Amino acid sequence: MSADPVLIVIDVQQGFRDSVWGANGNPEALSNISSLVAHWRSKKLPIVVVKHNSKHPDSPLFSGSPGNELEPFLDGPRDVVVQKSVNSAFYGTPDLHLWLAKRNFRNLVICGITTNKCCETTARMAGNLGYETSFVIDATDAFDLNHADGAVTLAPEVMRMTAANLDREFATVVTTQQALERF
Secondary structure, X not given: OEEEEEEEEEOOEHHHHOHHHOOEOOOOHHHHHHHHHHHHHHXXXXXXXXXXXXXXXXXXXXXXXXXXXXXXXXXXXXXXEEEEOOXXXXXXEOOHHHHHHHOXXXXXXXXXXXXXXXXXXXXXXXXXXXXXXXXXXXXXXXXXXXXXXXXXXXXXXXXXXXXXXXXXXXXXXXXXXXXXXXX
């Protein structure tokens, strides 16, 4: 087994800058993700970039639209780009689980957008598949959630709930600083 930690960067695409998503919970997310990517590159550690290709033509993440493009700091060295249209990086092309298994990677570090959807789903699956998973909470971003009854859960609370849902069950929740120090 490889001891190298694999950085999984999920859906860090320009379409998440679109106001359609509403208020975000972590204005430092992109800066923190960029720091993790730079750190991994400086140590020549493996990086997996995951890209969401929405099937909905009106989505900012629709394939071929400007919002579907990755953030510019992701240009450069990376090991693989997983293309997906659902909320788990494990259901994409190429097959993430197979790609990791062929290289004997067992240690994953997850960051990206959105905290409670694609990032959390990927972390839950990683935990269930037996990966040693770190979830870098401040290198993720979420948006306010509108409920059917008109209530709103603010994005920072959405992020807190994801951290509580994942920690010690599916992943170890860490900060960017902790990830930079640990890996």
